[in-house]
Amino acid sequence: MAENKPIGTVLVAGAGISGIKAAIELAETGYKVLLTDSSTQVGGILAKLDYQFPSDHCGMCRMLPMVGREYSSEYCMRKSLYHENIEILPFTEVVSVAGDAGKYKVELKKRARYVNSEVCNELGKCIEACPVETADEFNHGLTTRKAIYKSVPHNVPQLLLIDKSVCTECGECVKVCSTGAINLHAQDEVETREVHAIVLASGVKxxxxxxxxxxxxxxxxxxxxxxxxxxxxxxxxxxxxxxxxxxxxxxxxxxxxxxxxxxxxxxxxxxxxxxxxxxxxxxxxxxxxxxxxxxxxxxxxxxxxxxxxxxxxxxxxxxxxxxxxxxxxxxxxxxxxxxxxxxxxxxxxxxxxxxxxxxxxxxxxxxxxxQIPFDDHRKWAELVNGELSPTGLLATEKYSKVRLAGKQGIFMCGSLMGLTDISEAMASGIAAAGEATSFLNAIGTDKVSFEDIAEPVTDDRQLPKAAVLLCKCGEFAGAEGIDLDMIKTEVMKHRGVGTVHVVNSICSEEGQKEALDVLKKAKCNRLLIGACQPFMYRRKVRDIAKKAGYNSSLVQIFDLLGIARRGTEEASKLAWTRRTINEIKADLESIKQKPALHVQSVPINPTALVVGGGIGGMHSALSLANRGIPVHIVEKSGELGGFAGNQIAATVDGLKPMTMAKDLKLKVFEHNKITVHLNSQVTKTEGTLGAFESKIVSSGTDQKTYLHHGAVIMATGGHEGQTDEYGYGQSDRIVTQFQFKQQLESGAIDLSAVENVVMIQCVGSREAGKREYCSRICCMWAVANALKIKEMNPDVRVYVLYRDIMTYGFLEQYYTKARAAGVIFVNYDLNSKPQVEIADGMPVMRFTENILNTEVEISPDYLVLSTGVDPETSNTELAEAFSLPLNNDGFFSEADSKWRPIEFKQIGSFLAGVSHSPMPLPDVIMQAEAAAQKAYTYLSGGSINTARVISTVKDALCIRCQRCIAACPFEARSYNAAEHRIEVDPAGCQGCGMCAVACRNNAAEVSGWSDKQMMSVIDAKLADDLQPSTAS
Amino acid sequence: MAKFSKLAFNKGELNNQLSAFFADLLEKNAVDALLAPMAQPKKGVMQTLVTSKQNLSGVDPFAPVVPVNGARLASSLTSNPSGKKIGMVLRSCEVRALVELVKLKQANLEDVVLIGLDCYGRYENTDFLKLRAAGATTEDFLENAQAGKTETDGCDVAGACKICEFPTTDNVDIRLCIFGAGQGTLLIEAVTEKGEEALQTAGRKFGDSPAGRAEAVKKITDARVAAKNAAFAEYRNSTNTFDALNERLAACINCYNCRVACPVCYCKECVFVTDTFRHKGEQYIGWASGKALKMPADTTFYHMTRITHIAAFCVGCGQCTSACPNDIDLMPIFRTSAEKAQGRFEYLAGRSLDEPQPLSIFDHDELVEVTGQVK
Known part of the structure; x- marks a missing residue:
């Protein structure tokens, strides 16, 4: 590994869900992230929503990584976020951005909170004391708060702050604060940081x-x-x-x-x-x-x-x-x-x-x-010296929703692109991270690397003996907070403790050397470490422990400074010290009872298989190949490009899919990391996590190829739907929207001889028993074709019979334009569908005009039917071959419709584009990029670790009542009838413990969380047997 | 719907008539085997499994005793099915427990013809033996009970029976009815198609529906419900603190008899005999620091654990109280906590085979006010 390459660092401006997602993806890939938010909290709008459709529940935590859980701290996301590669800076604004591609200097203004959260005990005496009452913005003024307040009621830890705009500086809070946490004269701080890339995720007003x-x-x-x-x-x-x-x-x-x-x-x-x-x-x-x-x-x-x-x-x-x-x-x-x-x-x-x-x-x-997006876009355009589109929005590169036009290394995601729902926020966050990763890769930055230290072998027969390591955090803890000498003496007395050692600063290299030394000599087999910010140093501290011979599962880290303060009423050194001793004893009990748990490292074949060679598939393949991942594309037809890339010359918003596909094809064929299999289909996939073998059969031949890969991206696409409604097939003047578009473009239609054109939307769509979904693109196609007609011959009367016009986002402007051009939009519903008869080979239409509420009869020259988008027919066989789920409509079912839209529940399987659901080209490309990023993070690590904390079955105790199977929310448990036993899928189990709750006699248990252990912890916490005499 | 077949008997002939009926079931292959309470050669009445009519001489299903809750026996016979059709003669509390065990996959009713009884209650085992030794008969008991008197010679039916609001037996295929049947009559009711088929095979003829049965059942049920409400109120008043509960359980010696007797305590090995509760010496010393530690420890904890384990399934049979060597009346503890726990989930143990058991399914939408989640 080259020593002099800098670690890739990205500023993610905005800590709503898309920003968080981008930050997590980047951090998981191994880059450093600065995650700022101008508000006092992280979580954005979602912090306020307890419930989201379709499940009407939360579920924010589902955006956290599902593999390698051992190395990220997983908490309720509405409470907070922790990741060792993410530095979170709430209440911080980006003041200026200087520099060029790959070398940005950003000036960040950290606004003063006036409450030092390092010493605050969060008991809120100050809030009670504060005489100022004002509207609470978190609840939109429905409730009130004080001038000193908790900005989000459910955050952990609770970061209090003072709203200086209403504070009278009466000083009541300072008087009651026993920890001296409040400084009414604190100042904003400005610091300059260097980053290689920037993701704008600030959302909009x-x-x-x-x-x-x-x-x-x-x-x-x-x-x-x-x-x-x-x-x-x-x-x-x-x-x-x-x-x-x-x-x-x-x-x-x-x-x-x-x-x-x-x-x-x-x-x-x-x-x-x-x-x-x-x-x-x-x-x-x-x-x-x-x-x-x-x-x-x-x-x-x-x-x-x-x-x-x-x-x-x-x-x-x-x-x-x-x-x-x-x-x-x-x-x-x-x-x-x-x-x-x-x-x-x-x-x-x-x-x-x-x-x-x-x-x-x-x-x-x-x-x-x-949304009111223009101010935010103007602000960012000024800050990053970016381009604004004629609409007044930050201009993006053609076909890309996330790459800023002309600004290398700057991306955007989330509602800044136009308000997004959760799944789009997720997809765009991942896509932005993907683009940033590619960029960081291209400019030659490095990833945070970790030494691969082998897990020490443990001897389970040894009696538990714990080493306790306490970090002084400079001189701070010792001098002002807690009495480390007393802790040392008291903890030393506890049974099963081998050594208690105080280091000056475990985050310094010197401290780490000292710790390693002490631990090696101590000859213990359990380790408890107390330090500040334990979430940040987990991996580093565990690595030291491993080197000293301690199994990672037998190392516990706790927040030495926070543990005593948070919630301790009496703010004396003695009270804090006693509380700390009590907590340490409880932790010691927990760790003493814990067995050594082992993680399996499963090697991954770093090759990707992309099923479907349309624009999305090609984009995913190139994105991966450009980052060094070998890719196979399997395409069932004889041509790459898919439906859009082979059939659609131009779209209403100025995109040229065929031209783009041509360009992509060239790049794909030239790329030495990509192998293309045309006229081929995957018929069978076997193997285990990270090592799959897929059988590829070429159509018309007996030729079979076996591909080995670690990940798969489903990018199968779709095609225009079929219909027999409204006289389709009975007249050559009744055509589909796509056929009409082709005839218009090829000049097959002489518009000068045309008087009336009628279009019917939602043909066989959004109707029970038919396509029960909206195909998302048909309204735009109708608007585009209508505009085209009006452009070529303004005298043609164009009627669009619709149920709901789906020109969402900024596509609305084309709908407005069409109405201005005289296109007549007539609403109908399922109870009053338009009637079509054929007379002399021509359609005759009857429908109700809803403004005048009169029946209209028209003989259109053309009747154009928007027949929607059908999923690819091969989805059914592919779903079976890969054991992946399809929904009722024939599209693939992602792991979670909101929080995990790009991946399947099956680890290492991803999806993009129309295989997910019908969507316009820029969204296909965004999902393709996101899928590539997910696959990249997964494949580039070379191996994945199975989870350490998973549930187990003790067959000797198990009565096979199968309650655990019903209770498992991840479907990770099953009953093996042949062997008459319960089985756990170690990759599916997320260690939630529902099975252990359902099980009466601990036959189902989550490893490392036994009842025995928990009872010992409770015992220790209740004991508090530290006599005042020894304490004084 | 339901069809009734009359079985008349002369005084002292009830068991003979029933024996003949069961013999028909066996002989005509309506069932391959029969599990029913039968008098044992020396003393006592126990559930007995027979496969031929020659062994039916001791048949005595209405004998007011339930030495063990038959649900456990049904579990033993069917959890690894024999492939034979078994008729099982069980009371309400036994069938209700069996329903729970079926849901817990500890029993299988596929090859079972369930025959339920009307029940006036059971005596404690020792009382029953005493009364039998003194010459009391099942018919005497039924006659007295019909007149509203269950007490004989200072012995009365179990406390659980006095407050049992399920005197008739549901979820069975055939019911042997005595409530409202009239003197010298027993009604055999075909409750399900399976039951009707078995009775037809056995050659039973169906007649009129009995008048007055519904009323008789209601009268008994109402009286029991009233008694239950009064007993629950009394119990809740007297055991409304942790100390009071501790006191009630003070005589417990951790013999675990109550657990063994409990039909829905279905674990192969109880957690209390596993390593989880093999505490270390230092832990005992820790608990004893600064205060006296009664030993064996874990007694109240054991009962509270059992409450959390079975409150959702408890059918109130009262076998726990009967099993206690130190006369701790455990039944009210479990019945009252079960009422609350099951009520919380709109569940009633033993009511139906189709209702999912509480906490056995992963349901986002329950206990809204506790979790703060909607629905």
């Missing part, structure tokens, strides 16, 4: 009633709230109590709740000609939750323009919300909300069901507020 005039006609009462504020009304750490959703004005239970969609979005007059993409699903989820949390008698109504359920599983969620939960959807733009004298909120709306105006009253009106 949200529309609000304070700043924007057009919100005023709605925000007439405190009971009109934003969707995020409503989220806090459903949370136990917000205002939700005892099954009551409280109306903010008077605290009464809210029983009638309305949502108004598109607040601040889809408004050209206000220069906001975009859709905010996530609000429809957000409102549906909130409406379902409102019923569940507020009682069955809660009535929920969503007033919407188009219900944009374009993502995977969204349509089913909508159907479920309507059918199972009785959420009412009304297609109508509400113009205003009026507050009645009794406080109720009146909404007048046009009811499309009755074709009449109606008046309804509500307890709460929720405004589904969207």
């Amino acid at each position: 949200l529309y609000n009633t304070k700043e924007y005039e057009d919100a005023k006609s709605y925000a007439v009462s405190p009971d009109v709230v934003t969707s995020l504020a409503f989220e806090r009304m459903l949370s136990g750490t917000g205002t939700y109590r005892d099954g009551i959703i409280k109306r903010p004005s008077d605290g009464k239970p809210a029983k009638k709740i309305a949502w108004i969609q598109c607040m601040g979005s889809r408004n050209k007059r206000q220069n906001r000609d975009y859709c905010s993409s996530v609000c429809c699903m957000f409102a549906l989820k909130e409406a379902v939750l409102a019923k569940e949390k507020g009682g069955d008698d809660v009535e929920t109504t969503i007033f919407y323009m188009d219900m944009r359920t374009f993502g995977k599983g969204f349509q089913q969620y909508r159907a479920n919300a309507e059918e199972e939960h009785g959420v009412r959807l009304v297609r109508c733009r509400v113009q205003e909300v009026v507050r009645e004298p009794d406080g109720n909120l009146r909404i007048r709306y046009f009811d499309p069901e009755t074709n009449e105006f109606q008046i309804a009253h509500y307890d709460i009106v929720v405004m589904s507020t969207g």
